[in-house]
Amino acid sequence: MRFLTWLLTNAVALAVALWLVPGIWLGGPTSGSEEIKHKLWRLIVVALILGIVNYLVKPVMKVLSIPFIILTLGLFLLVINAAMLGLTAWILSGTDVGFHVDGFWAAVLGGLIIAVVGAVVRRALEDER
Structure with a gap:
C-alpha cells in the first residue's frame, strides 16, 4: 500500500508539472479521452522512473554538493531537483x-513544482491517517 501511495503521489506531482x-511534456494526443488513455500509463512509468532516480541518485548528489548547498543557503537543491528531472528524461x-524536458529552466521550474506538490499531497495523506 505504501508503494502505491508513493507512486500515485509522484504521478500527481508530475501531472501538475506537465500541466x-x-x-x-509527454508526446501523444493533446485532448479528449484519447489523451487520457494514451498518457495515463506513461505518466505512471515516468513517475516510477523519477522516483527510482530520486531514491538512488539524489542522495549521492546531495552529499557530493554539500558545500554548494551551504553556500547557496539551500537553493542548489533546486538544481539537484532539475538534474533528477533531466536525468529521468534522458x-x-x-x-x-x-x-x-526542454532546457534547464523548465527542469528547475518542474522540479520545484514536483517538490511542492509532492510535499502537499504527502502532508494531506498524513493528516487523513
Whole structure:
C-alpha cells in the first residue's frame, strides 16, 4: 500500500508539472479521452522512473554538493531537483514513453513544482491517517 501511495503521489506531482510548465511534456494526443488513455500509463512509468532516480541518485548528489548547498543557503537543491528531472528524461529518451524536458529552466521550474506538490499531497495523506 505504501508503494502505491508513493507512486500515485509522484504521478500527481508530475501531472501538475506537465500541466503548468510548457517545457515539460509527454508526446501523444493533446485532448479528449484519447489523451487520457494514451498518457495515463506513461505518466505512471515516468513517475516510477523519477522516483527510482530520486531514491538512488539524489542522495549521492546531495552529499557530493554539500558545500554548494551551504553556500547557496539551500537553493542548489533546486538544481539537484532539475538534474533528477533531466536525468529521468534522458533515461526515457530511448523508449516510446515520450517524456521530454526542454532546457534547464523548465527542469528547475518542474522540479520545484514536483517538490511542492509532492510535499502537499504527502502532508494531506498524513493528516487523513
